Amino acid sequence: MVHIRVINPNTARAMTESIGHCARAVAEPSTVVTAVNPSMGPESIESHYDEALAVPGLLAEIAAGEAAGADGYVIACFGDPGLDAARELASGPVVGIAEAAMHAATLLGRDFSVVTTLARTTGRTRDLAARYGFADACRGVHACDIPVLELDDPSSNARKVVADLCASAVDRDGCDSIVLGCAGMASFCADISRRVGVPVIDGVAVATKLVESLVSLGLRTSTRGEFARPGPKKYAGLLRDFSV
Numbered sequence: 264m265v266h267i268r269v270i271n272p273n274t275a276r277a278m279t280e281s282i283g284h285c286a287r288a289v290a291e292p293s294t295v296v297t298a299v300n301p302s303m304g305p306e307s308i309e310s311h312y313d314e315a316l317a318v319p320g321l322l323a324e325i326a327a328g329e330a331a332g333a334d335g336y337v338i339a340c341f342g343d344p345g346l347d348a349a350r351e352l353a354s355g356p357v358v359g360i361a362e363a364a365m366h367a368a369t370l371l372g373r374d375f376s377v378v379t380t381l382a383r384t385t386g387r388t389r390d391l392a393a394r395y396g397f398a399d400a401c402r403g404v405h406a407c408d409i410p411v412l413e414l415d416d417p418s419s420n421a422r423k424v425v426a427d428l429c430a431s432a433v434d435r436d437g438c439d440s441i442v443l444g445c446a447g448m449a450s451f452c453a454d455i456s457r458r459v460g461v462p463v464i465d466g467v468a469v470a471t472k473l474v475e476s477l478v479s480l481g482l483r484t485s486t487r488g489e490f491a492r493p494g495p496k497k498y499a500g501l502l503r504d505f506s507v
């Protein structure tokens with residue numbers, strides 16, 4: 264039995280439930296998916312400031328997962344916050360939804376475009392595409408200008424706005440696939456796929472299957488050098504509980 268801890272690094276409980284539902288929908292029946300969010304940190308992550316302050320809560324959830332015997336982790340936010348640090352703490356594999364989705368996209372075609380939330384998050388998406396080696400494959404990054412926490416608000420009409428933007432991105436960019444640029448869009452994936460005529464990739468689903476596969480294969484993060492567990496050190500003040 265594989266136990267995957269899917270961490271929504273923001274504190275919005277309803278969003279965590281929706282992410283958990285999408286992860287469970289693709290996991291094997293024998294896989295246990297626990298969807299959690301930190302008790303401290305921003306309610307949504309849509310700036311560099313939010314992202315930086317989401318990381319301590321995320322790492323606390325990795326530590327809690329280690330204590331609970333989790334086999335692997337998904338970081339369910341499209342900025343892949345704290346990914347490297349999480350890999351240093353976790354004994355099992357850790358996969359971010361942006362890296363998962365971008366890797367999947369480049370297995371399915373030459374290039375992809377990303378449809379995300381606010382325009383201010385597009386720089387982070389470009390940075391991640393470059394970091395993962397997909398700067399050329401990323402044809403466009405398009406913002407729907409709907410804040411993360413309004414994606415599930417019926418009055419925002421988000422599903423249609425995002426679907427329209429995906430369709431126009433395919434027309435404008437001529438991309439082979441679309442990557443959904445927010446964990447809060449995971450539940451839109453099937454509807455939008457039916458509409459746009461190219462693969463539409465939700466990183467929550469792909470990251471869940473990747474972690475499940477890596478664990479099944481007995482593969483985990485290398486502990487040889489860079490990703491070894493951090494050495495013992497005191498942390499002061501608000502971070503004193505983070506001393507390793």
Ligand code: 2AL
Nearest residue numbers: 307308340341380445446
């Ligand atoms: C996200 C996401 O996936 N979760 C969150 O709080 N912010 N991403 C985004 N582009 O806004």
